[in-house]
Amino acid sequence: MKNLIEIPQKKELIYKGRYLEYHLDHVTLPNGQIATREYLHHPGAIAAVPLLDTGEVIMIKQFRYPTGSVILEIPAGKLEAGEEPLTAVRRELIEEIGYEPQKVTHLISCWTTPGFTDEIIHLYLASELKPCQGELDPDEFLEVVTFNKADLLKLLSTPGLIDGKTALALALVQLRDLW
């Protein structure tokens, strides 16, 4: 196997944000040359497809400021410090849609965009949902919408823009015939 490794020589923290950190590192390339690498440090995230006993899926619509638009997504959220992914799934589903899952099935864990961030997202199917009282963070605003399987599959072949984690999670639920 070829040597592909880049070795850090000097690390700079350019900006420490509310939960993201922007880094600029100087690295030695496999050929001995020096280059810079810019990246975001991210705490990691989870997302889950909440599947009702009726076969319908609960989705959310949310204004995503960086995109300038309202996006249809499965419930998702960042991991809090030291939080286990499964704890975060339960917390986010209660907060965002007011359901507590009795069963959580792992779908996949991914690097979201390994070119510029270390973010890992863990995707799940959440089922046997029990309604409960949710409460959103004070700066979160969203609309809860329910979709049936046929409409969700149509989303996967839309020519328009779709949320990446949502597309991947729905594709895996379909491939594994989990609904």
Place this chain on the structure above:
Amino acid sequence: MKNLIEIPQKKELIYKGRYLEYHLDHVTLPNGQIATREYLHHPGAIAAVPLLDTGEVIMIKQFRYPTGSVILEIPAGKLEAGEEPLTAVRRELIEEIGYEPQKVTHLISCWTTPGFTDEIIHLYLASELKPCQGELDPDEFLEVVTFNKADLLKLLSTPGLIDGKTALALALVQLRDLW
């Protein structure tokens, strides 16, 4: 439909990197409160599943500095200024694997991580591949590897970490029975 829109009031450019820009905006929330939103501006990207006439797929292994590891991915790259996605697909496949596609089929276009970046990635299936002379950027190092369909499908059910765009593109090729 609920009002979900956040209105920018003040925009700060925190850092302008080589191709990423880190922004911090102050916004008015739907309830009138003020909050801050941090995000990365990204030029957009493409990725493609290069399918040989034999049914095998050409992948690359690359050290992705933010993740600290060598990752298996389909060929991908950022859009250059004003570049059409299809032009970028052709360019990246020539550069990274030394093949020129005669046929390119759109799979999906996604927001990669709409919580903190405006990055859009366009995913394709690239087929009818013609070998040609590739040339990598001077700071790019990668290993080209060929996988058969069975091994690619196994990747989708690995408990380990996988690249998100690669997982989504392979899942869609399988769902649409394109190989």
